[in-house]
Amino acid sequence: MNRLEIKETNNTPHIIMDAASSSVLIEGKSFPEDSKEFYKSVVDWIDNLKISNPKELTITINLFYLSSSSIISIKQLLMKIEEMKNNGVKTKIVWCFDDDDDDIKKTGEDYARLTSLEFEFKIN
Secondary structure (H helix, E strand, O other), rough: OOOEEEOOOOOOOOOEEEOOHHHHHHHHOOOOOOOHHHHHHHHHHHHHHOOOOOOOOEEEEEEHHHHHHHHHHHHHHHHHHHHHHOOOEEEEEEEEEOOOOOHHOOOOOOHHOOOOEEEEEEEO
16 A cells, blocks of 8 residues: 555546655645546555554545536545545545635535544635
């Protein structure tokens, strides 16, 4: 289990997934043409990480735009992370947003309500 890095494009976020530091960073904007396909490698990485039985995992999400299909894909990713939490992995979501971006803040709050994950809300 190594590191996965996906470079940012005009419609996709920069993603760094690092097993050594038990961390995931997703930042930028997310409106890929096929959100499910774009996030497939991210979900697969999480599935492979589960096999290595990590003790903890911190996910930092700093998106300033999400398409409706990306909202669904991020929710599916969070559900995978919630499975890890339910199996004893200490998880934390750091949800970053600009002070004046109520939509992104609300999206994070919705995710926090829909899951049992620990969320830390952080203003950029």
